[in-house]
Amino acid sequence: MTTQPTEAILTRGLAKSFDEWPVLWxxxxxxxxxxxxxxxxANGTGKTTLLRILATHVWADHGTVAVAGHNxxxxxxxxxxxxxxxxxxxxxxxxxxxxxxxxxxxxxxGLKNHKSRVEEVLETVKLRDRADFRVRTFSNGMxxxxxxxxxxxxxxxxxLLDEPETGLDRExxxxxxxxxxxxxxxxxxxxxxxxxxxxxxxxxxxxxVLRGGKINFPDEKLTACGSKSHDNQIRQAxxxxxxATG
Amino acid sequence: xxxxxxxxxIIVWKDLLLELRSKDLVVSIVVFGLVVVVVFNFALNxxxxxSAELAPGILWSAFAFSAVLGMNRAFxxxxxxxxLEGLLISPISRDAIFLGKxxxxxxxxxxxxxALLPVYAVMLDFSVLSWSLMLTIFLGTLGFAVVGTLFxxxxxxxxxxxxxxxxLFFPVLLPVIIAAVEASTRAVGGVTFIGLGRWLPLIVVFDxxxxxxxxxxxxxxxxx
Numbered sequence: 001m002t003t004q005p006t007e008a009i010l011t012r013g014l015a016k017s018f019d020e021w022p023v024l025w026x027x028x029x030x031x032x033x034x035x036x037x038x039x040x041x042a043n044g045t046g047k048t049t050l051l052r053i054l055a056t057h058v059w060a061d062h063g064t065v066a067v068a069g070h071n072x073x074x075x076x077x078x079x080x081x082x083x084x085x086x087x088x089x090x091x092x093x094x095x096x097x098x099x100x101x102x103x104x105x106x107x108x109x110g111l112k113n114h115k116s117r118v119e120e121v122l123e124t125v126k127l128r129d130r131a132d133f134r135v136r137t138f139s140n141g142m143x144x145x146x147x148x149x150x151x152x153x154x155x156x157x158x159x160l161l162d163e164p165e166t167g168l169d170r171e172x173x174x175x176x177x178x179x180x181x182x183x184x185x186x187x188x189x190x191x192x193x194x195x196x197x198x199x200x201x202x203x204x205x206x207x208x209v210l211r212g213g214k215i216n217f218p219d220e221k222l223t224a225c226g227s228k229s230h231d232n233q234i235r236q237a238x239x240x241x242x243x244a245t246g
Numbered sequence: 247x248x249x250x251x252x253x254x255x256i257i258v259w260k261d262l263l264l265e266l267r268s269k270d271l272v273v274s275i276v277v278f279g280l281v282v283v284v285v286f287n288f289a290l291n292x293x294x295x296x297s298a299e300l301a302p303g304i305l306w307s308a309f310a311f312s313a314v315l316g317m318n319r320a321f322x323x324x325x326x327x328x329x330l331e332g333l334l335i336s337p338i339s340r341d342a343i344f345l346g347k348x349x350x351x352x353x354x355x356x357x358x359x360x361a362l363l364p365v366y367a368v369m370l371d372f373s374v375l376s377w378s379l380m381l382t383i384f385l386g387t388l389g390f391a392v393v394g395t396l397f398x399x400x401x402x403x404x405x406x407x408x409x410x411x412x413x414l415f416f417p418v419l420l421p422v423i424i425a426a427v428e429a430s431t432r433a434v435g436g437v438t439f440i441g442l443g444r445w446l447p448l449i450v451v452f453d454x455x456x457x458x459x460x461x462x463x464x465x466x467x468x469x470x
Contacts, residue, residue: 055335058470080337091332093260093323095267107256108336150332 005069008033008158008189009054014063015213016049023049025213027063031158036180036190038204040197040238045210047193048088051160054191055085068157081109084156086164090147094136098127098146101135102153109154121149126175140167148176159183161192165199177203201235209241216241250345253338257346258353264323265354271319272358275312279362282308287369294371301370302430306386306423308362313355313387314412317394320351321402330468340465344395348460351398352391359383372434378442379433385449386426389456393419396460399467425449 009031016024023046031037041047052058054067056076065072070079085091092101099118106114122128125145135143144167151159159180165173180190180203194200200207208215218237265271286292286304324330333343363383367374374380394415401410416423429445 052470057331057335077337077339080335083335085335087328087331089328089331091328091335093264093327093329095264096260100263104256104260105332105336108253108333108338110252110337 004033005066006033007031007066008035008068009191010064010066011054012064014050014053014065015061016046016053016058017061022213024053024060027214029215031189031191033189034184034187034205036184036192036203036205038200038207039191039193039210039215040195040200040207040242041193041210042242046213047210048162050210051085051087051162051191051193054158055083055087055160056080057085081154082157084151084154084159086144086147086151086159086161088162088166090135090143091150092135092143092146095134097132097134098122098138098149099131101146102149105150106153111154117153121153124152124175124179125149126171141169141172144168145172145175148179152179157188159188159190159192161190163194164192165194165196173199197235197238201231201238207234207238209238211241250339250342253336253342254346254349257333257343258350261347261350262353271316272354275316275354275358276361278315279308279312279358280365282311283362283366283369292370297371298431298434301366301372302427302434304370305366305430306427308366309355309359309383309387310390310416310419310423312358312362313390313394314415316354316358317351317390317398317415318401318408318411320347320395320398322407325402334468340468341461343468344399344461344464347399348391348395351395352388355387355391356384359387376433378437378446379430382426382429382433382442382446382449385446385453386422389419389422389449389453392453392456392460393422396464396467399464403467422449422452425452 007030009029011027011029014024014027014029015022027050039047039050049058053060053065056072056079067079068082070082072079096104099122102118102121103114106118111117119128122131125148127142127145127149130138130142135146138146144164148164164176168176183190184205192200192203206217207219208217218241219234283304286307290300290304292300292304321330324333363374397411397414400414401407404410425445425448429442429449432442432445
């Protein structure tokens with residue numbers, strides 16, 4: 001960790017449009033190590049686009065993005081080793097078993113001793129007893145758990161989660177909460193989007209609202225005004241910000 | 247090269263395993279290939295006296311149509327199930343992804359051709375036991391696989407992918423198809439490698455060009 005850069009994620013002047021429709025513009029964001037940033041925002045405000053840019057799946061039109069110190073434009077392959085992604089789709093093949101999918105991804109990421117690591121993540125997401133079943137036979141929640149297993153397989157420094165709670169039952173949500181807590185406790189970072197205010201407030205060490213192409217941080221505004229940022233005040237500020245977006 | 251080879255083999259392993267599970271691609275192409283040859287055989291009134299003249303054309307028409315059918319599916323599963331996105335966020339080069347998919351397509355097509363050739367040989371009355379014919383088929387199929395993989399990656403992102411692929415595929419591959427038919431005509435006629443003249447080197451040159459250009463273009467095609 002001695003050579004680690006000071007920020008897990010650093011963006012400067014980030015802009016992205018789809019055709020003529022601007023989604024993100026001049027967005028500056030820094031996420032320190034060990035922080036769990038939860039992003040709220042109405043539909044179409046660019047939450048998923050931001051995560052896809054950070055995941056190197058979509059290129060920004062302007063600006064610079066660095067994840068774990070690697071510039072995504074010049075060094076994407078190194079950055080990808082440091083990033084784990086859980087999106088709306090599981091990125092798993094229906095006709096492979098859960099274990100085969102995980103072995104496949106562990107080999108793509110060049111993991112040594114991948115067999116033991118696959119068993120470890122299967123245990124973490126409580127899918128060991130269903131590991132040899134085809135993903136096609138899984139419920140949505142189980143597919144999401146398998147997707148989480150895929151994302152943490154290579155022990156990424158930065159986890160990007162796009163509405164990860166969708167489709168999960170209470171037990172799975174609790175497993176995910178513990179996992180995220182372990183992740184940030186060990187000095188790694190998480191950026192997550194959600195529409196669930198309670199969950200976001202519980203899991204995030206910092207909350208932001210994406211609006212008008214930029215991220216507002218209601219808790220920082222409260223602190224700047226001299227107010228002690230209690231959960232209720234932050235919650236209210238997030239709600240106000242979301243309502244203003246609508 | 248070892249940095250490329252590992253991911254290429256992983257992609258091939260995954261695609262072969264998926265095909266082994268579903269068997270939908272290879273079986274449907276073999277059936278289609280048989281139908282094409284039967285139709286051409288009757289439409290062109292192929293007789294033993296004319297088979298050396300007609301067989302190579304029928305053979306490559308069947309291979310080319312079968313290749314389009316197969317290439318149409320090359321990226322569909324990856325696109326539908328998110329596997330392509332999974333590959334794109336993995337720390338492997340776009341070249342490795344392209345070459346892995348192209349090698350898988352080449353293996354599928356060669357398997358299909360190996361299944362079809364004996365049947366074609368009987369129906370069209372020619373001998374498949376010719377090294378020059380085998381080499382021509384391999385090199386022609388390599389060109390199909392490389393170009394088809396690139397255009398399949400382009401077509402899969404469009405709404406009319408079934409139409410888009412042949413529209414892109416055939417004009418670019420026309421020189422390879424013509425050279426393959428000419429080389430096969432000579433090979434069926436019993437000539438050696440030297441007798442194949444300029445046609446085999448022409449396929450080699452096109453394959454080499456495609457192997458350089460297509461992976462490079464692919465890296466732009468898959469970026470958003």
